[in-house]
Amino acid sequence: MPALTVEELEVRFPGLETPALAIPRLGIAAGARIGLTGPSGSGKTTLLNLITGLERAGTGRILWDGTDVARLSEGRRDRWRAANVGLVMQDFHLFDGLSARDNVLLPLRLARFALPAGAGEEADRLLARVGIERRGQKVETLSRGQKQRVAVARALIARPGILVADEPTASLDAEAGAVVAALLIELAAEAGATLIVASHDPRLLERLDRVVRLEAGRVRPAEG
Ligand SMILES: Nc1ncnc2c1ncn2[C@@H]1O[C@H](COP(=O)(O)OP(=O)(O)OP(=O)(O)O)[C@@H](O)[C@H]1O
Secondary structure, three states: OOOEEEEEEEEOOOOOOOOOEEEEEEEEOOOOEEEEEOOOOOOHHHHHHHHOOOOOOOEEEEEEOOEEHHHOOHHHHHHHHHHHEEEEEOOOOOOOOOEHHHHHHHHHHHHOOOOOOOHHHHHHHHHHHOOOOOOOOEHHHOOHHHHHHHHHHHHHOOOOOEEEEEOOOOOOOHHHHHHHHHHHHHHHHHHOOEEEEEOOOHHHHOOOOEEEEEEOOEEEOOOO
16 A cells, blocks of 8 residues: 655646646655545546546656656556556446456456456456446446446456545435445455545545545645
8 A cells, every 4th residue: 555745746737827736745644535526627537647647747756655756757657547447437448348357357458458367356356346236248238337437346356555536426416326336445445555546525525534635736735
């Protein structure tokens, strides 16, 4: 479970007068469960894309236990992410036509030629843990809440030290959202992963250790 230190990060996009992100320093302890919130356009997704290495930072440092993800080439960022980050997105990013079990196994199939020993059993364990009983069911026939639970299982199959979710409950009804929020928090703890969740969902945010609030690309000081 790595710790994150962001230093002197600044992101500008063409056509925007002010930086989309300007973060002099942000530290997240190893194993912490952190919420990221703020109005639409405040920079949440931009920050998640940078700290997961989906995009490369122009200036600044993004240090995960000493590895500066901002300095890695695209190929090395992809390999670092595959080994270290589990991702859960608002709209699931599952592959239709594949079963729940094959969706969970997909990150491992993409990372190597043959599945490692025990991968199938681990997929089955994770699917049972998130409450998916019919593992062979094609994902396009699952409910939205079930889809997100499959996505949570998939995010954990490679045993990542970092679990990142971008609005994981935003496209779910209240009940399904509560189940997914609880699973994310419980499974991050069970896996010993550092958890970072961008969300507007107060019931999810209140269960986390700390909430970082962005406003116009800047971290708003904590209240009180
Ligand atoms: N590729 C890009 N090109 C130009 N502007 C961009 C690009 N990506 C993001 N932006 C701008 O950067 C700002 C931050 O966007 P971002 O998507 O990070 O916000 P957000 O807080 O995740 O918003 P939401 O809650 O609506 O998803 C916005 O003003 C957005 O328009």
